[in-house]
Amino acid sequence: MKMLINVPESVVADALRGMAAAHPELTVDVENRVVVRGDAPVADKVGLVSGGGSGHEPLHGGFVGPGMLDAACPGEVFTSPVPDQMARAAAAVDSGQGVLFVVKNYTGDVLNFDMAAELAEDEGVQVAKVLVDDDVAVTDSLYTAGRRGTGATLFVEKIAGAAAQEGAPLERVEALARQVNESSRSFGVALAACTTPAKGSATFDLPPGELELGVGIHGEPGRERRPMMTSAEIADFAVDAVLADLGGAGPVLALVNGMGGTPLLELYGFAAEVHRVLRERGVPVARTLVGNYVTSLDMAGCSVTLCRADEELLRLWDAPVRTAALRWGM
Amino acid sequence: MKMLINVPESVVADALRGMAAAHPELTVDVENRVVVRGDAPVADKVGLVSGGGSGHEPLHGGFVGPGMLDAACPGEVFTSPVPDQMARAAAAVDSGQGVLFVVKNYTGDVLNFDMAAELAEDEGVQVAKVLVDDDVAVTDSLYTAGRRGTGATLFVEKIAGAAAQEGAPLERVEALARQVNESSRSFGVALAACTTPAKGSATFDLPPGELELGVGIHGEPGRERRPMMTSAEIADFAVDAVLADLGGAGPVLALVNGMGGTPLLELYGFAAEVHRVLRERGVPVARTLVGNYVTSLDMAGCSVTLCRADEELLRLWDAPVRTAALRWGM
Numbered sequence: 001m002k003m004l005i006n007v008p009e010s011v012v013a014d015a016l017r018g019m020a021a022a023h024p025e026l027t028v029d030v031e032n033r034v035v036v037r038g039d040a041p042v043a044d045k046v047g048l049v050s051g052g053g054s055g056h057e058p059l060h061g062g063f064v065g066p067g068m069l070d071a072a073c074p075g076e077v078f079t080s081p082v083p084d085q086m087a088r089a090a091a092a093v094d095s096g097q098g099v100l101f102v103v104k105n106y107t108g109d110v111l112n113f114d115m116a117a118e119l120a121e122d123e124g125v126q127v128a129k130v131l132v133d134d135d136v137a138v139t140d141s142l143y144t145a146g147r148r149g150t151g152a153t154l155f156v157e158k159i160a161g162a163a164a165q166e167g168a169p170l171e172r173v174e175a176l177a178r179q180v181n182e183s184s185r186s187f188g189v190a191l192a193a194c195t196t197p198a199k200g201s202a203t204f205d206l207p208p209g210e211l212e213l214g215v216g217i218h219g220e221p222g223r224e225r226r227p228m229m230t231s232a233e234i235a236d237f238a239v240d241a242v243l244a245d246l247g248g249a250g251p252v253l254a255l256v257n258g259m260g261g262t263p264l265l266e267l268y269g270f271a272a273e274v275h276r277v278l279r280e281r282g283v284p285v286a287r288t289l290v291g292n293y294v295t296s297l298d299m300a301g302c303s304v305t306l307c308r309a310d311e312e313l314l315r316l317w318d319a320p321v322r323t324a325a326l327r328w329g330m
Numbered sequence: 331m332k333m334l335i336n337v338p339e340s341v342v343a344d345a346l347r348g349m350a351a352a353h354p355e356l357t358v359d360v361e362n363r364v365v366v367r368g369d370a371p372v373a374d375k376v377g378l379v380s381g382g383g384s385g386h387e388p389l390h391g392g393f394v395g396p397g398m399l400d401a402a403c404p405g406e407v408f409t410s411p412v413p414d415q416m417a418r419a420a421a422a423v424d425s426g427q428g429v430l431f432v433v434k435n436y437t438g439d440v441l442n443f444d445m446a447a448e449l450a451e452d453e454g455v456q457v458a459k460v461l462v463d464d465d466v467a468v469t470d471s472l473y474t475a476g477r478r479g480t481g482a483t484l485f486v487e488k489i490a491g492a493a494a495q496e497g498a499p500l501e502r503v504e505a506l507a508r509q510v511n512e513s514s515r516s517f518g519v520a521l522a523a524c525t526t527p528a529k530g531s532a533t534f535d536l537p538p539g540e541l542e543l544g545v546g547i548h549g550e551p552g553r554e555r556r557p558m559m560t561s562a563e564i565a566d567f568a569v570d571a572v573l574a575d576l577g578g579a580g581p582v583l584a585l586v587n588g589m590g591g592t593p594l595l596e597l598y599g600f601a602a603e604v605h606r607v608l609r610e611r612g613v614p615v616a617r618t619l620v621g622n623y624v625t626s627l628d629m630a631g632c633s634v635t636l637c638r639a640d641e642e643l644l645r646l647w648d649a650p651v652r653t654a655a656l657r658w659g660m
Binding site: 211234270288327 | 332333334335336337340341342344345346347348349350351352353384385387388392407521522538539541558560561562564586590591592593594595596597598599600601602603605615618619620622625627628630631632652654657658659660
């Protein structure tokens, strides 16, 4: 498999150099692997820090900026960042109002963010943590005890980020992040495996003519393999899997997400089918975001994330944001 | 090759249904294949209309909205739209101030937009046309007499769109669009071919271990094939090819564009190399946009577009825009 890289060992550092070049409004510490909003720490504002393995871009570095994250810590491809990165990020963004860690539920991330919280607290930074675990496909998996964290991370970071930007205190920002996670569920599908730079070939075998229902964002196994399905059939399966586990009532925020290798033309066709299923199930859709946001390198496939959103969550979703990958209102 | 589709025949209509569902601020005529900003015609504003074959998303439908295009006309995959589509679009967006057609230089598009201009003028709409032909890779090619139109289309549509939004008259909007095209050059590289829904397999053969330098956005042959190169070597080749043909002096707007199948992690690493080459050549970079904007379905690869931008072009580039794929300031 050919890749647009120099050597596999430098892909993360090279990408960070590119972020620094393309986004002068960010402070990118390439050596220590921390991406920080350029004006951090912002006075009297709670800091939001996230991070995780690389390979899911634009998550998380593409979500750093006013109205969303204050800092992101990229690990190696599909590998947790180390505690020192998050502790550095916390120190860089803390204005005295405390810092919220947004942690996707993978064992390595959870352990390392726990350790980072201790390091940061030793330095006098108040830290709260929210675990994102929205993937209904499987409980316990490769890399994870409990449900995996996937697309809802974007909703948590946007909505908690908007609250922090407005000056909400740490307990409120944390409570909102928790509410968004608890109100969100996801389901993913792979049509073709991804290729990591280090391996240089497909990370798992997916026979021609089959798809993986419930795949994780590192290609972890899902619920089952089936003969290839149409976009409409996939939407039926994925949306029903999400709704079966999603409590509450009322309108949803919908993320129709590409895994990285599926063209936008196909994603929009899939979005039409997702809307059709939701209409048939009587679920109103308040907002829809379509695109490659929580990816797995070049994996072909998609995921659906739904979040039951009350008026306050929608207001915070609509609030201005200025990051590399999500931007509106400023 | 597996795809996230229903049947190949309906991919364009399905995607338009998805755009309509996800973007209620647009008016999407699925049957006639015209995407129009929901508040068109905007009083006293020149209308901007573009279009072309599908498979290059988000171009052009993703660029419809305040500050950019008023309407887009998608053809079948890699196939020109028909004159009736552009004529309908012109009628839908004309406020009496006239309409500018932004046409990528492919023989089918040129002929059909010419015919559409006649149809529109018969209905009393004043039409001007600007041809985009920025690709320095080859002169005359599959589908094209002269240079192909590629990444500069985004610059033309954004900058001319901003001028139109500010109320500039048709001659001024046309002159700006022409200036942006004449100030822009592009060069593209393919690492792997794309797959059209109708064919279901790779549209051209690219042997393992080789890349195509100067590829077109439909996989048209470029200048040469070479053994696989590093990201740094590709940046050297592509940027030098662009600079060799780009007149003028001063800062540039840079688009580091993915062809669709290359992960953002790799594109950012490539952006770092593009910036390095420009620094070595003494070319200051005023703005950089990194992402999948002018694509070829799932083709792996990238392109570089540079535009010599004076203060006025930069001001119009920075002006507020609200479309599905480019959005800031509103």
